[in-house]
Amino acid sequence: MNFIAGAFKPPCSISVTFADARTRKKVPLKKENGQTLMLPLFQNQDNIVGQVVIEPTQGKKLEHTGIKIELLGQIELYFDRGNFYDFTSLVRELDVPGELYETKTYPFEFSTVEMPHESYNGVNVRLRYILKVTVSRNYVSNIVECQDFVVRNYTSPPSINNSIKMEVGIEDCLHIEFEYNKSKYHLKDVILGKIYFLLVRIKIKNMELEIRRRESTGSGPNTYVETETLAKFELMDGAPVRGESIPVRLFLSPYELTPTYRNINNKFSVKYYLNLVLVDEEDRRYFKQQEITVYRLLET
């Protein structure tokens, strides 16, 4: 019985710890099974330092043909599940082939790692970073342990940040002019603006501002586009009269936004839009969509 039980039990336990685990900031990440894990946060060109502890199961020796640790940046497209595209792959050999009788600790270090992309969990795509420890063995399958971590990259405020201003309308029916103070917003930013009603001949019931995320994956004929409405923010209640101007003030912080991602490794893009919607009394919707760029401002 022992033999059989032993066959299913992993012959050793592997744990990866970061050197600055105590001080490093942790952020929540939602796993596929719905659980949220707190994971350490890194950014581009960080040094990733830590140690791997391998503890063989009590009273057993572990034969291996080498132990290595890999740092992988992967993009996984859900329509192509199981196929990972690694855009970053670094390897460190931890041990030469041999036998382990007792717990052994291997320090590792990846310095100034290029991690240009941020971790992202989308509808059709996932971008993640992992540390993967592999204990290679003969005849039997390798023992693999993965440790996720999160990468976020900060940018400084853009030098050019024009406002968005536009006049739209339906002839002899509705003319409005809207203005958002910027075209690029950081994640904790506030959208300020104004809607001017130049001509109102329809009975408007209310007006709202939506924040929409457009995630497009794949390329060419295999492009999948998924649009989500992240926020519905009512701007106005009732019918405005001509000449009225309605203020806009929308705080972005309550919403789970990410920065805008443009063509990440030719695999996917995430873009954000402001959609101004006017609803008339017959529930007809009149809308105008404007792209905004979202960026992650370096927190000071």
Next chain:
Amino acid sequence: MIADGVEDEEKWLSAGIAGLQQNAFYMNRAMDSNNLRDALKFSAQMLSELRTSKLSPQKYYALYMRAFDELKRLELFFKEEAQRGCSFIDLYELVQHAGNILPRLYLLCTVGSVYIESKEAPAKDVLKDLVEMCRGIQHPLRGLFLRSYLSQVSKDKLPDIGSNYEGSYTDCESFILLADPELRLAIGLSGLQGPAREKEKREKERNALRDLVGKNLHALSQIEGVDLDMYKETVLPRVLEQVVNCKDDLAQFYLMDCIIQVFPDEYHLQTLEVLLSACPQLQPSVDIKTVLSRLMERLSNYAASSTEVLPEFLQVEAFAKLNNAIGKVIEAQVDMPIFGAVTLYSSLLTFTLHVHPDRLDYADQVLGACVKKLSTIGKLDDNRATKQIVALLSAPLEKYNDIVTALKLSNYPRVMEYLDNETNKVMASIIIQSVMKNNTRISTADNVEALFELMKGLIKDLDETYEEVDEDDFKEEQNSVARLIQMLYNEDPDEMFKIITVVKTHVMTGGPKRLPFTVPPLVFSTLKLVKRLQGQEENPFANETSTTPKKIFQLLNQIIEALSSVPAPETALRLYLQCAEAANDCDLEPVAYEFFTQAYILYEEEISDSRAQVTAIHLIIGTLQRMHVFGVENRDTLTHKATGYSAKLLKKPDQCRAVYGCAHLFWNDDQDNMKDGERVLLCLKRALRIANAAQQMSSAARGSTGSVTLFVEILNKYLYFFEKGNPQITVAAIQSLIELITTEMQSDSSTPDPAADAFFASTVRYIQFQKQKGGSIGERYESIKA
């Protein structure tokens, strides 16, 4: 269908309240456990109930009040939260995360008010932001309530800001900030248009909303720091600009009305020019007259409240400005119905009377302007307009309580000319009532002339067309005229005579229907004058123009003559007799004779009804008996005639009574030359004969002799003259008369008459009594056996 609507509304309201209470419960629980996030979440959910469009303003108000109470608790919670270290700026941001605008703004206002109170940010900035954000609510009803909430929660916090210059500046700015959207919103009320059939309902809703707008403006006006200068320099011009620009008649009306009602009187007074200059710029369909009327009403009341403020009115030349403005408005609004114009003038007049009671010329000016306006349209047929004119004309009467003052207004009668007959009468009645009530003495002929000119409607028929008039009303009217005539009085007989002449001229035009009412008072009023003159010494230096009784009697004669055209011979006869008696007192024999002649002529020619004749003959006898002015010849003629008339009456008993009445004509106690015992006896005997004849006629016609009453009456006459010492009345005659009566009473053919029996019995008792009393009369009675 409508009933369903109401029921549904009830349902929606109770559903709304239930939802609100549920969320309020969770909110309170979250607050108890200091869970800010949940508290905000549930408060937003709670406030979402206010997003409904299904409720009428009243119902919505009920819902709002519940939410308001809950928000009070939330406000406290925010304060505690701040004490625990949560910064207001964070709170201020946090509440703005709510997705729905209405809950968001309620929460924002709540936090904002706490924020202002904390003084961590300038009140001005916070308020400005709140007001700006509130623009997001364009729905009139919800917006109105939201703003109402904002002004309510911020109002009590504003005065704390400080009383230095900075502070008041802030207040003013805040005021403007709050007022602007308020006005816009009110303008938006006009957007509340639905199908025509719901018009009434809509009107009701509008009224409710207007109340709310008024309340909000009122709250704003309470903000300290809005002093007169600021009001004058900034607030009012801004507000008026908004009003003029909004181009919606209903909204303009509401707003003007609100402005007038909300701000203090002295502000209006000082800014009258500005306020008034806006009026002609309003839409032509605006009910400007009501607006201005209310303004003037307010100012009038203000003036009436204390005399100390009156100099202010003079200082700002309130009257001139108002007068000007009204002129302009009337000019500008060509289509304004005459009713409106008259209302305006009426208010202006009331205002003038209150503010410048001493300036009659102002009042006259107003009336003049009114006449000018009226002259463009001729006679009024608009019911409401005439009503207003009556009010306009009554105002001076009420104010001065003295028609004499009103008579000085030269335009007063000119205004009256534009009234239709009916209203003219009403107005005249009002004038008379005023005179009566205040016991005004109208003592110059000119005034009387003017007064009667005003009352033309009552004095004569104004046009040829015969109008169906209620008999009672007509009597009422004419009685009041009669009373008025009695009120005219002047100490000076000459002036009084003039007054009478004037009245006469007017009264004479009255036509047959009115004369019976108006002539008697006039005659008696004149007779009073005669009586006064009579008491005076004859003025040896009196010139020809001075008033003498003679002249007056001439006038009287003319007056009474007028009655013949009516004809009202009975009244005329009485009046003649009255005059004759007055002439008698004045020792004017020819005049008295003339009056008697007139009376006799009337009797002969006009009075044909036998009953009237009886009455007339007794009046004549009574009057004639008292006359002492006549010489023997004249007297003879008159008495002879009277006796003759008496004997010619139709019914025997009447004849009998008249004839024994005539007996008195020959016996006057006071004058010895008028005691003709023989003729007295003659009359009595004749009466007796007639009584006998009556008795016989009765027995012939009906088989019974009838009553002995006549005999008893004659017996009484006998006794009277017996007592007076008429030598011709003998005991024997009396004795035989008594026997005759007794026999008659016992005869079978007589009809028993208890009244006559009692009469006789008491007559007999009287004889006994006189006997027992003794004295000279008693002795004479002694020989009578009863």
